[in-house]
Amino acid sequence: MSSVASITAPASKSGDELRQRQTLSTLTTPALLLDRDKLRANAARLSTHIGGLGGLIRPHVKTHKSINVTRDIIAAGHVRGITVSTLKEAEYFFDHGLRDVFYAVGISPNKFPQARDLISKGLDLKVTLDTPEMARMLADYGSEEGVMFPVLVELDTDGHRSGTNPEGEELLAIGEILHKSPGVELRGVMTHAGESYHCRSDESLLALARQERDRSVVAAERLRALGYPCPIVSIGSTPTALRIDDLTGVTEVRAGVYSTFDLVMAGVGVCSIDDIALSVLVTVTGYQKEKQWIISDGGWMAMSRDRGTANQEKDYGYGAVVDIDGNPLPLIMSGANQEHGVISPAEQGQSIDFSNYPLGSQLRILPNHACATAAQFREINVLENGILTESWSRAGGW
Amino acid sequence: MSSVASITAPASKSGDELRQRQTLSTLTTPALLLDRDKLRANAARLSTHIGGLGGLIRPHVKTHKSINVTRDIIAAGHVRGITVSTLKEAEYFFDHGLRDVFYAVGISPNKFPQARDLISKGLDLKVTLDTPEMARMLADYGSEEGVMFPVLVELDTDGHRSGTNPEGEELLAIGEILHKSPGVELRGVMTHAGESYHCRSDESLLALARQERDRSVVAAERLRALGYPCPIVSIGSTPTALRIDDLTGVTEVRAGVYSTFDLVMAGVGVCSIDDIALSVLVTVTGYQKEKQWIISDGGWMAMSRDRGTANQEKDYGYGAVVDIDGNPLPLIMSGANQEHGVISPAEQGQSIDFSNYPLGSQLRILPNHACATAAQFREINVLENGILTESWSRAGGW
Numbered sequence: 001m002s003s004v005a006s007i008t009a010p011a012s013k014s015g016d017e018l019r020q021r022q023t024l025s026t027l028t029t030p031a032l033l034l035d036r037d038k039l040r041a042n043a044a045r046l047s048t049h050i051g052g053l054g055g056l057i058r059p060h061v062k063t064h065k066s067i068n069v070t071r072d073i074i075a076a077g078h079v080r081g082i083t084v085s086t087l088k089e090a091e092y093f094f095d096h097g098l099r100d101v102f103y104a105v106g107i108s109p110n111k112f113p114q115a116r117d118l119i120s121k122g123l124d125l126k127v128t129l130d131t132p133e134m135a136r137m138l139a140d141y142g143s144e145e146g147v148m149f150p151v152l153v154e155l156d157t158d159g160h161r162s163g164t165n166p167e168g169e170e171l172l173a174i175g176e177i178l179h180k181s182p183g184v185e186l187r188g189v190m191t192h193a194g195e196s197y198h199c200r201s202d203e204s205l206l207a208l209a210r211q212e213r214d215r216s217v218v219a220a221e222r223l224r225a226l227g228y229p230c231p232i233v234s235i236g237s238t239p240t241a242l243r244i245d246d247l248t249g250v251t252e253v254r255a256g257v258y259s260t261f262d263l264v265m266a267g268v269g270v271c272s273i274d275d276i277a278l279s280v281l282v283t284v285t286g287y288q289k290e291k292q293w294i295i296s297d298g299g300w301m302a303m304s305r306d307r308g309t310a311n312q313e314k315d316y317g318y319g320a321v322v323d324i325d326g327n328p329l330p331l332i333m334s335g336a337n338q339e340h341g342v343i344s345p346a347e348q349g350q351s352i353d354f355s356n357y358p359l360g361s362q363l364r365i366l367p368n369h370a371c372a373t374a375a376q377f378r379e380i381n382v383l384e385n386g387i388l389t390e391s392w393s394r395a396g397g398w
Numbered sequence: 399m400s401s402v403a404s405i406t407a408p409a410s411k412s413g414d415e416l417r418q419r420q421t422l423s424t425l426t427t428p429a430l431l432l433d434r435d436k437l438r439a440n441a442a443r444l445s446t447h448i449g450g451l452g453g454l455i456r457p458h459v460k461t462h463k464s465i466n467v468t469r470d471i472i473a474a475g476h477v478r479g480i481t482v483s484t485l486k487e488a489e490y491f492f493d494h495g496l497r498d499v500f501y502a503v504g505i506s507p508n509k510f511p512q513a514r515d516l517i518s519k520g521l522d523l524k525v526t527l528d529t530p531e532m533a534r535m536l537a538d539y540g541s542e543e544g545v546m547f548p549v550l551v552e553l554d555t556d557g558h559r560s561g562t563n564p565e566g567e568e569l570l571a572i573g574e575i576l577h578k579s580p581g582v583e584l585r586g587v588m589t590h591a592g593e594s595y596h597c598r599s600d601e602s603l604l605a606l607a608r609q610e611r612d613r614s615v616v617a618a619e620r621l622r623a624l625g626y627p628c629p630i631v632s633i634g635s636t637p638t639a640l641r642i643d644d645l646t647g648v649t650e651v652r653a654g655v656y657s658t659f660d661l662v663m664a665g666v667g668v669c670s671i672d673d674i675a676l677s678v679l680v681t682v683t684g685y686q687k688e689k690q691w692i693i694s695d696g697g698w699m700a701m702s703r704d705r706g707t708a709n710q711e712k713d714y715g716y717g718a719v720v721d722i723d724g725n726p727l728p729l730i731m732s733g734a735n736q737e738h739g740v741i742s743p744a745e746q747g748q749s750i751d752f753s754n755y756p757l758g759s760q761l762r763i764l765p766n767h768a769c770a771t772a773a774q775f776r777e778i779n780v781l782e783n784g785i786l787t788e789s790w791s792r793a794g795g796w
Contacts, residue, residue: 028485028796029508062736085699085737087426105737106683108695109758110427130684133757161738162684162693194735285504286528286560295560297506301483305703305770337592338460338769339483339503340559359531360507371736372703376773378795397776398426 023388024324024362029283030302032377033364034392035326036384038277039069039259043076046241046258051078055247058083058102058234060256063371065089065395066380067096073259081124083254087114092395094123102126102234104190104254106154106162107134112141119147126187126232130154130164135177135184142183150187151178152232153223157215158208160194166219172226179228188232189219192254196239199268200313209240217249242270262370263320267312273320273328278374279364280319281381282341284357292352293334294343298365300336304372317344319365319373325386326364333365341365421786422722422760427681428700430775431762432790433724434782436675437467437657441474444639444656449476453645456481456500456632458654461769463487463793464778465494471657479522481652485512490793492521500524500632502588502652504552504560505532510539517545524585524630528552528562533575533582540581548585549576550630551621555613556606558592564617570624577626586630587617590652594637597666598711607638615647640668660768661718665710671718671726676772677762678717679779680739682755690750691732692741696763698734702770715742717763717771723784724762731763739763 024033050057059073062085070082070093081100084090090101091114099122107115107127118125127149129135135151142149153174156163164170166189178186193212199205212235223230235244236254247253260278261271282298300318309316321331321343330350335342343363345352357363367373374380374394382390422431448455457471460483468480468491479498482488488499489512497520505513505525516523525547527533533549540547551572554561562568564587576584591610597603610633621628633642634652645651658676659669680696698716707714719729719741728748733740741761743750755761765771772778772792780788 025508027508028512029506030796105695106693108427108681108683110423110425110681111695114426131757134684137758156686161735161740162686283506283508285506286532288554288560295504297503297509300704300770301773305705305767306698307703307705337559342559359529360535369703372698375699398428 024281027281027381029281029362030298031281032374032380033279033281034069034260034380034382035277035279036072036382038275040072040076042259042261042271042275042277043073046255047076047078049242050247050253053244053247055250056080056252057241058252058254059259060085060104060254061089061093063256063260064374064380065092066392067093068392069259069380070098080252083256086398087111087118088397089395090118090123090125094118094121100124102152102190104128104192106130107138109137109141112138115149116145116147119149124150126150126152128152128154128190130162130174132170132173132177135174139177139181139184143181144183148183148185150185152188152190152234153178153186153219155189155191155216155219157191157212158193158195160192163191166215171219171222175223175226175228186223186228186230188230188234188251189216189223190232190234190254191216193235193237193240196237197264197268199239202243202269205239205243206245209244212240213244213247213250220249238265239268239270257370260370263316263366263368264308264312267309267314273366276366278370279322279326279366280373282363282365284359284361284363286359287354289354292345294331294352294354294357296341296343296363297339298333298341299339301338302373302376303333303336303341303365303367304369304376306367306369306372308368316368319367322364322366324362324364329363422679425679425779425786427679427760428696429679430772430778431677431679432467432658432778432780433675433677434470434780436673438470438474440657440659440669440673440675441471444653445474445476447640448645448651451642451645453648454478454650456650456652457657458483458502458652459487459491461654461658462772462778463490464790465491466790467657467778468496478650481654484796485509485516486795487793488516488521488523492516492519498522500550500588502526502590504528505536507535507539510536513547514543514545517547522548524548524550526550526552526588528560528572530568530571530575533572537575537579537582541579542581546581546583548583550586550588550632551576551584551617553587553589553614553617555589555610556591556593558590561589564613569617569620573621573624573626584621584626584628586628586632586649587614587621588630588632589614591633591635591638594635595662595666597637600641600667603637603641604643607642610638611642611645611648618647636663637666637668655768658768661714661764661766662706662710665707665712671764674764676768677720677724677764678771680761680763682757682759682761684757685752687752690743692729692750692752692755694739694741694761695737696731696739697737699736700771700774701731701734701739701763701765702767702774704765704767704770706766714766717765720762720764722760722762727761
């Protein structure tokens with residue numbers, strides 16, 4: 001253990017393994033890793049499913065915020081435009097040549113100028129809102145500025161978050177403003193079945209997916225019955241997108257984390273642990289052997305504070321631990337300080353053979369929530385066939 | 399409510415208030431705000447306390463990672479050097495002229511070259527470790543590279559995290575390597591009483607502060623008894639630093655979050671809510687009135703996923719809500735999606751007068767954990783006397 005080289009590149013390994021370890025060992029840890037083969041397989045899976053139903057996907061890019069990841073997703077097929085969570089993302093992807101963008105977070109007046117600028121430059125930027133008041137404010141602003149804002153009305157189809165009632169009177173009031181006012185255009189309706197993250201059975205998931213679809217189609221029909229065109233019906237969440245069995249009336253499906261997956265999605269049952277394409281590379285820096293702790297240099301600054309598996313059947317703490325090749329280890333990341341991780345046995349009563357984890361050796365941590373973990377990094381290190389090939393930047397901020 | 403200007407600058411307000419609202423209204427939300435007057439008062443408080451005990455502070459800059467904030471802290475007095483949580487921070491502060499830096503996270507071999515480069519350029523960079531094995535690896539590396547690494551041995555004085563036993567044999571083994579090997583220099587001992595975050599009474603806090611001091615002084619004396627010089631005895635955490643009553647044997651006190659404070663520190667009892675200098679500015683984007691929800695554009699991407707008050711007497715969800723002037727409101731941020739915040743009554747059974755919170759109006763959210771929330775932003779917007787004066791950048795990454 002006296003030589004650094006001997007720790008990061010054990011002599012007993014094959015040439016390929018050596019190469020991988022040597023390249024990973026050059027990374028400053030903690031570092032974000034993306035397994036591109038898994039990314040492509042995940043992208044192909046949803047593409048095949050939605051394409052098979054005759055539908056199109058509008059991938060949400062908020063998980064990775066990377067043009068390169070998005071290109072791999074588009075290459076999988078059946079993709080129409082993208083979904084973003086911030087106008088900063090809209091700008092970044094527009095700068096990289098994408099023209100069809102839906103900003104899926106309710107717009108507010110202080111963001112009107114930023115959206116106007118993007119539309120004026122040629123971006124087909126659709127925005128969303130869920131009140132007649134905001135529709136009126138946007139219409140007035142668009143009219144004053146001589147810009148037309150395309151709008152998808154946000155629907156609440158599962159009581160999860162924001163959105164207006166698909167069966168309510170308010171929807172029609174919003175539709176009327178958007179249809180009749182200069183400065184705005186009713187482009188369609190959209191919803192996000194966020195409650196799907198809490199589904200624990202295939203039956204409940206299928207039921208929620210159908211409800212998300214049915215209530216959205218009803219809302220669109222109600223608007224059309226008043227003579228308001230409503231071309232887009234946009235639904236989706238990763239679990240419901242993967243489970244929906246008929247897309248009649250739906251024009252596009254949105255999903256984001258399906259491209260990388262994470263432990264929460266594995267807990268919901270829509271992927272396996274082995275499908276998870278994102279991980280954080282950490283280095284063993286110490287131990288507390290009496291407590292059965294390995295200390296690493298990946299704390300919550302690297303993993304985020306997301307404890308999304310805490311309420312699932314299997315709680316992974318801050319993440320599941322795999323070896324440098326991605327093979328599962330009987331360990332979880334049980335605790336986190338800002339730049340320290342605590343790694344413990346996955347099951348109570350088990351003990352760690354510390355000689356398997358020498359000081360300076362590397363481990364990988366699979367995240368609870370890929371969106372939150374990826375957000376802690378500015379660069380994505382790409383693995384292909386286990387070999388470090390590229391480093392991709394990502395957008396951030398607002 | 400049809401005019402944007404009327405929402406962000408109500409006509410009934412005084413000239414100063416108008417100016418503040420107009421400047422805050424120009425910010426893209428969510429945005430990080432720092433009340434500089436509170437920052438200075440917090441810095442002065444610890445400076446007065448530690449200075450009064452004849453001690454010096456080595457402030458931990460991991461909360462804000464900003465040279466400007468650090469300058470305000472240094473101006474408060476009784477400061478010796480700084481503490482950092484990453485080598486990226488060390489590099490950033492060195493680039494801004496600071497020369498005396500302690501990197502307080504256990505070093506590992508893949509970080510040796512980065513540390514070597516900084517030392518070679520003239521930074522007095524002290525590192526830490528807690529095993530004889532890592533001491534040997536660093537000594538070998540320093541010797542091969544012709545660099546001398548100054549080391550503070552990390553002690554575990556409260557069972558919180560990493561560190562070697564101050565009364566154990568391992569400490570002496572580490573001391574021997576550091577004292578006798580070329581390439582390394584025993585510069586002292588250090589500890590962090592992280593368990594202080596869990597203290598709920600003044601008595602337990604004072605007892606822990608004294609334990610942190612006493613066990614560190616014992617460790618230093620044990621090393622000196624073997625003839626190993628041990629000039630630095632570095633202790634600290636925000637709660638213990640504010641409570642320690644005698645610094646005999648201690649050469650410096652480290653603390654970080656005391657400069658901004660947060661809800662967790664208020665829960666520990668070492669500050670009041672009104673002392674909290676950091677907040678996140680958000681915009682009201684919608685409602686779910688039947689659920690008594692205000693929806694904002696500040697989700698967990700802005701606040702972080704930190705739920706540090708969840709186990710305290712008062713659970714603020716993702717944060718406490720104050721108005722644009724910092725006055726408390728009977729609201730908390732009860733839920734968070736990536737870019738959506740859910741704001742609810744602070745007490746069950748209360749209801750919201752939604753007319754007080756029009757669409758497009760702004761609110762501020764006080765964070766559970768300042769370090770985690772600040773990390774979500776790349777810029778710090780500075781308020782002085784309630785007026786937006788500057789925007790400061792911060793370091794990030796590794």
